[in-house]
Amino acid sequence: MRIHSPVALPLAAIFALSLPGSATAGADEFTLALSEADFYADIPDVVSATRMPQKLTEAPASISIIDREMIRASGAINIPDLFRLVPGFQAYHVNSNKFGVTYHGASDDHPRRLEVMVDGRSVYLPLLSTVDWNSLGLALDDIERIEVVRGSSVPAYGSNAFLGAINIVTRSPYSESGATLKLLGGSHDTRRVEGRFGTSLGSSQTRVSVGHDQNDGSERFRDGARGQYLNLSSSLAPTIADTLSLQAGFTDGYAYRGDLDSTDKPIVKREHRSNYQYLRWDHLRDIDNEIRVSAYHNYLNLSTPTATVADLVQYEGLPAGLAAALLAQNPDFRLDNEHGRAELYDLELQHTYRLLPERASLLWGLGYRHETASSEVLLQDRGRIEEDRWRLFGNLELSPSESLTLNLGSMVETSTTSSSGARLSPRAALNFRPDRQSVFRVAYSQAYRMPSLLEENSQFTIFDPSGNVMDRVTIPNTELGPERIRTSEVGYYRAFTSLNGHFDARIFREEVEQVVDSYRIPAADIDSRIRQQYNGTAWQNDGLEFQLRLQPASRLWFLLNYAYVNTTDFIHDEGPADDGLVRARLPQTPLHTASALLNLSLPARWELSLAQYYVDEVQWDEGGFRDSYNRTDLRLGKSIALGPDHNLQGALIMQNFLGNEYSEFYEFNRFDRRTYLQLTLDF
Incomplete structure (x- = not known):
C-alpha cells in the first residue's frame, strides 16, 4: 500500500521551480511533476471512493475514470454525454437542452440519487433535488478527469451519493499556461466560443476560463438555449506545507423547457443565474499527517414567466374570461415549475493520518451544510425553507499483508428534513x-x-375565481423518512501492463427500499385526490457490468463497456386515491446497455475515433416507454503545429452519423444526425 498526499504534486512542482537553474529547466521539471502519467500509470490512483488517495486495487468500490484522452476521442459536446462511456450509467436528453444522468435506471426527468461534485464541491440542487447541467458553467477542456464511483458512496459523500458519485476534477492551474481559444458550430445552429488563460501571479498560479454557448434547439419545438460563464481557479503555496486553492465563477442564460410527450404542450423559457465560491486549505503537518479545511457557497436563481390568458386558452382550453379570473386568484401560476431560488453553504474539516507505515491509514472528518430554498410555484406560501445537515465520516484502510486490504468506512448523517433522526x-x-x-x-x-x-x-394549490380552494395538487409531508439501499458486490480488476489497459468487472445486488415517490390521498377537491411524497416504492437490482480498455498498438486504443441490470420487484404504492400497491410490468431499467470507443492516430497528425452506444428498451418515469436504440458517433481530427508554443486543432464531429433516428426519453424528442466543426488554437 502506498500513501500519497493530495498536495504533494503541487508542492513538488513549486519546490522544483524554486531551485537554482534556468527558467526552461524549471518549467520542464514542472511539466513532468504534473503530467497525466502521474494520474494514469499502470494502476491509476483515485480519491473518490474513500476520499484518501488509493490505487484502484486498494479501493472498496468499482471506479471508472474518464480521462482527457477519452473526452477528446468521444466527440461529446456536453458533459452528460460522457457518462454514456460508464457501464451501468444512462445519459439522456430530456429535450434539446435538458439532460439527465442516472445509474441503473429507475429515474425520471430529474435524476436525484447521484452525488455530482466539481473538485469535491457538490453541485446537487436543493430546490430541484437534482443537477442542473445548464448552469454548471464548465467546459470540457477545463476537465482533467472524471472519477465515477459505481455503487452507493454515502459513507464517503453523504445522502446524495445514494446510488453512486461523480467527481469532476478540473485541471490544476499549475498544469497549463498560456491561452486557448476554441470555436464550435454546427447542427441546431449551435455556436460556441470558449477561452482559457493561465498565468503566474507571484507565488500563485491562476487560470481564467470564459465561454458563450447558444443553439436554436430542434426545428419542431425550437427548444433552444443560450448561456455564458466565467470561472476563476487559483492556487497558492505560501509555505512548503500549505496550499490554498480558490475557485469562483458565475453563469447566466436560458434554456427552453417542455414535456415532449406531445406536440401541443407548451415550451417555456427558463432563465438561470448562478454563482459559487470555493476555498480550500491543505496543510501537511508531516509526511503521515494532513489536514484539509474547505468551505463553499452555491447560489442559483431560476425564473420562468407567469402564464398569460392566451396560454390558458391555448394549452388548457379555457374560455378567456375564466382564464383571466383564475389568473387573478393565482398570479404566480406558471406553465413550467422550475422557478425559484436556492443557496447552499458547506463547511468541512478532514484529517488523514497514516497510523502504521504501509499498513494502516485513517481518514475522518466532520461537515455541516445549510440549504435554503424559496419558490412561488414549487413551495408557494411556505416561504423560505431551510435544512441543516451534520455529517461525521471516516474510512480505515488496513493492509495486514501485501496481498490484503480491508476498508471500513461509515458516515453518520442527520438532517432536519428527516423524521427519523441520525x-x-x-x-x-x-x-x-x-x-x-x-x-x-x-x-x-x-x-x-x-x-x-x-x-x-412541495406545495401547490389552485384557487377558483372566488378565492376558494379549487384543487390541492401537492401538499407537504413532514413525516418523510430516509430511503435505504443495501448493496452486496463482488469485483475483479486486472491491469495489463504490456497493453496499457485494464479489465474491471462487478457483480452486484442492490435492495432499494422506502423510496420517496408520489402518493395520492383522498381529498374533497375537484379531482378528489392530492399528491404527496411518501416512502412507498421499492425495487431490487441484480446484475453484472464490466469495462475493458486496451492499447494493442501505440497508435490504437479502445474501450468497451457493458452492463446487465435486472430490476425486479419494482413495487410502487400509488395511494388510496389511486390503485394502491402496483407492481411494474415494463422494465424500469434498460436490461442491457453497452458502449464502445475506438481511437486511431493516423500519419500527419490525423486522428480518427468511433463511438457506439446501445440502450435497451425502458419505461422512464414521466418520459414513458422507449424502444432500444443504437447510436454511432464519429470524430475526425487534425492537429497542425504553428510554432514552438502554437498549435491549431480541427475536428469534424458527427453524432448518430448513420442516421438511425430514435426517441430519447420523450416520444417526440427525436435524436437525428448532428454535425459539428470544432477549432482549437493554443498559443
Whole structure:
C-alpha cells in the first residue's frame, strides 16, 4: 500500500521551480511533476471512493475514470454525454437542452440519487433535488478527469451519493499556461466560443476560463438555449506545507423547457443565474499527517414567466374570461415549475493520518451544510425553507499483508428534513491481490438518503375565481423518512501492463427500499385526490457490468463497456386515491446497455475515433416507454503545429452519423444526425 498526499504534486512542482537553474529547466521539471502519467500509470490512483488517495486495487468500490484522452476521442459536446462511456450509467436528453444522468435506471426527468461534485464541491440542487447541467458553467477542456464511483458512496459523500458519485476534477492551474481559444458550430445552429488563460501571479498560479454557448434547439419545438460563464481557479503555496486553492465563477442564460410527450404542450423559457465560491486549505503537518479545511457557497436563481390568458386558452382550453379570473386568484401560476431560488453553504474539516507505515491509514472528518430554498410555484406560501445537515465520516484502510486490504468506512448523517433522526451508513470491503496487477474484491454496504427540501415541502394549490380552494395538487409531508439501499458486490480488476489497459468487472445486488415517490390521498377537491411524497416504492437490482480498455498498438486504443441490470420487484404504492400497491410490468431499467470507443492516430497528425452506444428498451418515469436504440458517433481530427508554443486543432464531429433516428426519453424528442466543426488554437 502506498500513501500519497493530495498536495504533494503541487508542492513538488513549486519546490522544483524554486531551485537554482534556468527558467526552461524549471518549467520542464514542472511539466513532468504534473503530467497525466502521474494520474494514469499502470494502476491509476483515485480519491473518490474513500476520499484518501488509493490505487484502484486498494479501493472498496468499482471506479471508472474518464480521462482527457477519452473526452477528446468521444466527440461529446456536453458533459452528460460522457457518462454514456460508464457501464451501468444512462445519459439522456430530456429535450434539446435538458439532460439527465442516472445509474441503473429507475429515474425520471430529474435524476436525484447521484452525488455530482466539481473538485469535491457538490453541485446537487436543493430546490430541484437534482443537477442542473445548464448552469454548471464548465467546459470540457477545463476537465482533467472524471472519477465515477459505481455503487452507493454515502459513507464517503453523504445522502446524495445514494446510488453512486461523480467527481469532476478540473485541471490544476499549475498544469497549463498560456491561452486557448476554441470555436464550435454546427447542427441546431449551435455556436460556441470558449477561452482559457493561465498565468503566474507571484507565488500563485491562476487560470481564467470564459465561454458563450447558444443553439436554436430542434426545428419542431425550437427548444433552444443560450448561456455564458466565467470561472476563476487559483492556487497558492505560501509555505512548503500549505496550499490554498480558490475557485469562483458565475453563469447566466436560458434554456427552453417542455414535456415532449406531445406536440401541443407548451415550451417555456427558463432563465438561470448562478454563482459559487470555493476555498480550500491543505496543510501537511508531516509526511503521515494532513489536514484539509474547505468551505463553499452555491447560489442559483431560476425564473420562468407567469402564464398569460392566451396560454390558458391555448394549452388548457379555457374560455378567456375564466382564464383571466383564475389568473387573478393565482398570479404566480406558471406553465413550467422550475422557478425559484436556492443557496447552499458547506463547511468541512478532514484529517488523514497514516497510523502504521504501509499498513494502516485513517481518514475522518466532520461537515455541516445549510440549504435554503424559496419558490412561488414549487413551495408557494411556505416561504423560505431551510435544512441543516451534520455529517461525521471516516474510512480505515488496513493492509495486514501485501496481498490484503480491508476498508471500513461509515458516515453518520442527520438532517432536519428527516423524521427519523441520525442514520449510520456503513461499508466494508476486503480486497485480495494475488499479484501486483489484479485484485478480487467483496464488499457490503447499507446506506440512507435523507429527504430533500423539495420532497418534504412541495406545495401547490389552485384557487377558483372566488378565492376558494379549487384543487390541492401537492401538499407537504413532514413525516418523510430516509430511503435505504443495501448493496452486496463482488469485483475483479486486472491491469495489463504490456497493453496499457485494464479489465474491471462487478457483480452486484442492490435492495432499494422506502423510496420517496408520489402518493395520492383522498381529498374533497375537484379531482378528489392530492399528491404527496411518501416512502412507498421499492425495487431490487441484480446484475453484472464490466469495462475493458486496451492499447494493442501505440497508435490504437479502445474501450468497451457493458452492463446487465435486472430490476425486479419494482413495487410502487400509488395511494388510496389511486390503485394502491402496483407492481411494474415494463422494465424500469434498460436490461442491457453497452458502449464502445475506438481511437486511431493516423500519419500527419490525423486522428480518427468511433463511438457506439446501445440502450435497451425502458419505461422512464414521466418520459414513458422507449424502444432500444443504437447510436454511432464519429470524430475526425487534425492537429497542425504553428510554432514552438502554437498549435491549431480541427475536428469534424458527427453524432448518430448513420442516421438511425430514435426517441430519447420523450416520444417526440427525436435524436437525428448532428454535425459539428470544432477549432482549437493554443498559443
